[in-house]
Amino acid sequence: DDDDDGGGGPPSDEDEEFHFRQKITEVDPREEAEFDRELRALMQESLESRKVEQRARPTLNMTIPMNIFEGSLKDHHGRGGGEGDSGDETLDEEDGGNKEVRVKVLVKRGNKQQTKQMNIPQDCSLVRSTKQKEAAELEE
Amino acid sequence: EETGDDESYDQYGKGDFMEHACKYCGVQNPACVVRCNVPSCRKWFCNSRGNTSGSHIVNHLVRAKHKEVCLHKDSPLGETILECYNCGCRNVFLLGFISAKTESVVVLLCREPCLSVNALKDMNWDLSQWCPLIDDRCFLPWLVKVPSEQEQLRARQISAQQINKIEELWKTNPDATLEDLEKPGVDDEPQPVALKYEDAYQYQNVFAPLIKLEADYDKMMKESQSKDNVTVRWDIGLNKKRVAYFVFPKEDNELRLVPGDELRLRYSGDAAHPAWMSVGHVIKLTAQEEVALELRASQGAPVDVNHGFSVDFVWKSTSFDRMQSAMKTFAVDDTSVSGYIYHHLLGHEVEMQMIRNTMPRRFGAPGLPELNASQVFAVKSVLQKPISLIQGPPGTGKTVTSAAIVYHMAKQGQGQVLVCAPSNVAVDQLAEKISATGLKVVRLCAKSREAVSSPVEHLTLHYQVRHLDTSDKSELHKLQLLKDEQGELSSSDEKKYKALKRATEREIAQSADVICCTCVGAKDPRLANFRFRQVLIDESTQATEPECLIPLVLGAKQVILVGDHCQLGPVIMCKKAARAGLAQSLFERLVLLGVKPIRLQVQYRMHPSLSEFPSNSFYEGTLQNGVTINERQSSGIDFPWPMPNRPMFFYVQMGQEEISASGTSYLNRTEAANVEKIVTTFLRSGVVPHQIGVITPYEGQRAYIVNYMSRNGALRQQLYKEIEIASVDSFQGREKDYIILSCVRSNEHQGIGFLNDPRRLNVALTRARYGIVILGNPKVLSKQPLWNSLLTHYKEHECLVEGPLNNLKQSMVQFQKPKKIYN
Ligand SMILES: [Zn+2]
Ligand SMILES: [Zn+2]
Ligand SMILES: [Zn+2]
Numbered sequence A: 001d002d003d004d005d006g007g008g009g010p011p012s013d014e015d016e017e018f019h020f021r022q023k024i025t026e027v028d029p030r031e032e033a034e035f036d037r038e039l040r041a042l043m044q045e046s047l048e049s050r051k052v053e054q055r056a057r058p059t060l061n062m063t064i065p066m067n068i069f070e071g072s073l074k075d076h077h078g079r080g081g082g083e084g085d086s087g088d089e090t091l092d093e094e095d096g097g098n099k100e101v102r103v104k105v106l107v108k109r110g111n112k113q114q115t116k117q118m119n120i121p122q123d124c125s126l127v128r129s130t131k132q133k134e135a136a137e138l139e140e
Numbered sequence B: 001e002e003t004g005d006d007e008s009y010d011q012y013g014k015g016d017f018m019e020h021a022c023k024y025c026g027v028q029n030p031a032c033v034v035r036c037n038v039p040s041c042r043k044w045f046c047n048s049r050g051n052t053s054g055s056h057i058v059n060h061l062v063r064a065k066h067k068e069v070c071l072h073k074d075s076p077l078g079e080t081i082l083e084c085y086n087c088g089c090r091n092v093f094l095l096g097f098i099s100a101k102t103e104s105v106v107v108l109l110c111r112e113p114c115l116s117v118n119a120l121k122d123m124n125w126d127l128s129q130w131c132p133l134i135d136d137r138c139f140l141p142w143l144v145k146v147p148s149e150q151e152q153l154r155a156r157q158i159s160a161q162q163i164n165k166i167e168e169l170w171k172t173n174p175d176a177t178l179e180d181l182e183k184p185g186v187d188d189e190p191q192p193v194a195l196k197y198e199d200a201y202q203y204q205n206v207f208a209p210l211i212k213l214e215a216d217y218d219k220m221m222k223e224s225q226s227k228d229n230v231t232v233r234w235d236i237g238l239n240k241k242r243v244a245y246f247v248f249p250k251e252d253n254e255l256r257l258v259p260g261d262e263l264r265l266r267y268s269g270d271a272a273h274p275a276w277m278s279v280g281h282v283i284k285l286t287a288q289e290e291v292a293l294e295l296r297a298s299q300g301a302p303v304d305v306n307h308g309f310s311v312d313f314v315w316k317s318t319s320f321d322r323m324q325s326a327m328k329t330f331a332v333d334d335t336s337v338s339g340y341i342y343h344h345l346l347g348h349e350v351e352m353q354m355i356r357n358t359m360p361r362r363f364g365a366p367g368l369p370e371l372n373a374s375q376v377f378a379v380k381s382v383l384q385k386p387i388s389l390i391q392g393p394p395g396t397g398k399t400v401t402s403a404a405i406v407y408h409m410a411k412q413g414q415g416q417v418l419v420c421a422p423s424n425v426a427v428d429q430l431a432e433k434i435s436a437t438g439l440k441v442v443r444l445c446a447k448s449r450e451a452v453s454s455p456v457e458h459l460t461l462h463y464q465v466r467h468l469d470t471s472d473k474s475e476l477h478k479l480q481l482l483k484d485e486q487g488e489l490s491s492s493d494e495k496k497y498k499a500l501k502r503a504t505e506r507e508i509a510q511s512a513d514v515i516c517c518t519c520v521g522a523k524d525p526r527l528a529n530f531r532f533r534q535v536l537i538d539e540s541t542q543a544t545e546p547e548c549l550i551p552l553v554l555g556a557k558q559v560i561l562v563g564d565h566c567q568l569g570p571v572i573m574c575k576k577a578a579r580a581g582l583a584q585s586l587f588e589r590l591v592l593l594g595v596k597p598i599r600l601q602v603q604y605r606m607h608p609s610l611s612e613f614p615s616n617s618f619y620e621g622t623l624q625n626g627v628t629i630n631e632r633q634s635s636g637i638d639f640p641w642p643m644p645n646r647p648m649f650f651y652v653q654m655g656q657e658e659i660s661a662s663g664t665s666y667l668n669r670t671e672a673a674n675v676e677k678i679v680t681t682f683l684r685s686g687v688v689p690h691q692i693g694v695i696t697p698y699e700g701q702r703a704y705i706v707n708y709m710s711r712n713g714a715l716r717q718q719l720y721k722e723i724e725i726a727s728v729d730s731f732q733g734r735e736k737d738y739i740i741l742s743c744v745r746s747n748e749h750q751g752i753g754f755l756n757d758p759r760r761l762n763v764a765l766t767r768a769r770y771g772i773v774i775l776g777n778p779k780v781l782s783k784q785p786l787w788n789s790l791l792t793h794y795k796e797h798e799c800l801v802e803g804p805l806n807n808l809k810q811s812m813v814q815f816q817k818p819k820k821i822y823n
Helices: A029-053 A066-076 A125-138 B002-009 B054-064 B149-153 B160-172 B178-182 B200-223 B318-332 B338-345 B373-383 B398-409 B424-436 B461-464 B475-486 B492-513 B543-551 B575-579 B586-592 B607-619 B669-684 B699-712 B717-719 B759-767 B787-796
Strands: A091-092 A098-108 A112-121 B033-036 B044-046 B069-071 B096-099 B105-109 B125-132 B227-230 B232-236 B242-247 B260-269 B276-285 B290-295 B309-314 B387-391 B417-421 B441-442 B514-518 B532-536 B558-563 B649-652 B692-696 B724-727 B736-742 B768-776 B799-801
Touching: A029 B054, A066 B398, A125 B096, B033 B054, B044 B054, B054 B160, B054 B514, B149 B338, B178 B200, B200 B309, B200 B318, B200 B543, B200 B575, B232 B586, B242 B309, B242 B543, B260 B290, B318 B543, B338 B387, B373 B387, B373 B398, B387 B398, B387 B586, B398 B417, B398 B424, B398 B558, B417 B424, B417 B543, B424 B441, B424 B514, B441 B461, B461 B492, B475 B492, B532 B543, B543 B586, B558 B586, B607 B759, B607 B787, B649 B787, B669 B692, B669 B699, B669 B717, B669 B736, B669 B768, B692 B699, B699 B717, B699 B724, B736 B759, B759 B787, B787 B799
Parallel strands: A098 B105, B387 B558, B417 B514, B417 B532, B441 B514, B532 B558, B649 B768, B649 B799, B692 B724, B692 B736, B736 B768
Antiparallel strands: A091 A098, A098 A112, B033 B044, B033 B069, B096 B105, B096 B125, B227 B309, B232 B242, B242 B290, B260 B276, B260 B309, B276 B290
């Protein structure tokens, strides 16, 4: 039944041009304060509970598996398509200006390690330091 | 069986409620939502702040004290429960990202204890830049995207109070919805309609309960209409289907059968016949108020029996369901209408938008009469705007204007144009005019009305499917013949037949320039997946808002509402729903919101004397006459008009009103007797029955006049039977050469009920082309300001008369002071 879009012609969803006077939404300061209080309480409680629970320090299992780098090397040079080369790791976002960096997120599925690709803004503190260091190393 | 096929693909709006839509605001972009991972909760929330200080997901976690979440399977990381890479801790309030010192690798790590383990410092990780998952009361926007401004504007605008309330409710009832917060108690008055709505969810919250009330009332009333001891006359239709004729006596309440209604005919059985029942569709109502019912299955029908049948009304929820579904689509599907139309309909401030189209050189259309100046102006302005209102006072040619607009829209090549109206009669008229311009028109009728005769049968989809012009006899054609011959097909053939028919219907509908159907018909399963950017709704002031919404939510970017808010609005049976404002049309609300209707100003119906009062009282005197006195001269008709050049008079009646037998309506015997005299005088003077219309606001009086004339008419009975006698309301949109209006109400102390509505008076006064006679009691009517001015108008023109018809005299009856109107 969903074979097509009917006789309506090709539905091109060109950006609509219209201007909407957005009403200014004000957040009730009392509501905001109350919410903040609850949020902080929850943070606090979370931290406290961990301190109590985890008397023994956990054993670390944080080595970055080498195969990831190998994989990433393959990614960088093996696959064509021009993406992922350390030089073009910054991607231009459509809306311009806001450069992004491609990172690998390391996660565990059961006991297996996996990586997933993700873009994060270049100005995020998380990558800023890495980038700076990389740049510094390069200069050396 | 036939309806079974109907319903199988007649589902609620497409993909209405995505499971992963934010439970607060409805945003359903997979990149923007996360699921709360608490097993008893598992609700989805988005990462937008809306009107609150924290994002929706953070709001939920804090309010519900839930701490674990899972990403959507279509998000960049896939379906992933967020947890500490090292220890597996899932408390999102503790989690944050760290990155490796050299490579672009990041992991989630909990603040306590993993981040504070000293050994980690020696490894490849950079701990100094630990980046919390929840920052500024929002998830990291690069992990869970914040919905775009556009998405947020079209989402439900939920407040902090509502969030607190619903979170409270979820503690006892995890399945509660925001609608439950608004639900009125059984005895509460429903929430009234508003001028503006925050969002389409609020809109739905207001209208859905009103439609439900109306549906319940309609169901209750129709299902209580069972009749026993009905006498049946049997016949066979052209399509070989069995047709039962019988009189379904209606009490003088509001229920009126219309073609397409479904009735169940039952026979309880006797020595020679087993018990039997069948459902059928009303295909016509004869002038004698006999119902013709085409049976769906005629096997076993006791066709040699005529007496002792029972009839029940089969109530169908289809139209109400479609209204509800349209409101849902409007709220959850942001492609349902353009952003401009969405915000405009909700009363948000939107900057004027013009459509840049190349304008046609002339605004008329082939096959239509030349347009006058106000019609040309209407066509021209409508083509440039995304939303327009056209007000068409009586006889001003709104059908022709609408047809011209549709013609030009269709020529713009933006896809098929959808043309709707609440009533089938109006759709047929419009379809005919549009077809006259040479456009390819498909008129889509409800399946239940396919057997109902229509003046535009050749345009209907079912007719076009049957009369497909194929040189070689197609498979469908063969199967159709077989089905007609045998009445049914083998199940495999039936399957093949249905598939072929559906494909053919689709093909024909797709090749049309214009699709015409009722508003409710726009959601017909045969139009499933059709999209329409340009929609014109005629008679839109006679539709409720949710009804109007049905054709709009199929992708509308340009909407034209045609109607006249100075004539009668939609009929709402349930008083509670009417009080809450369901009777206000979308057209009217848009007028209140400041959209200026374009008014057609030249009327081609009424004798100039007849249009004078309506023009001054209802249209600020702007109505011009497109017909001359000469063109409306009743030549050769010898009728005792008191002023020969003014074919109108108010005939003073002093007879008492009575409550009708049913106790719910009124009648007036003196007025009925005088109606008969006037009708007889017209007939004797050479007027033929179909030129005359008798109208009255009360069903009790309507039934009484029908009865009275057929018994006491001075001429041949048949002549009176051919005269249409109807309520004011059912005469809207139509005309007659001569109109006789019986007002009925005549009492010292009570009000004048129905007559109080100025829009009803407007309709009553504007049906006649050549002449009008009004029968009523000036003493009673003059209390109401508008009637007072009508009476004064007649008196000033020496048209307020009394006495026998052959010796009418100016009446000196004293008017009462009109009561002040308080607004
Ligand atoms: Zn939860
Ligand atoms: Zn949300
Ligand atoms: Zn941890």
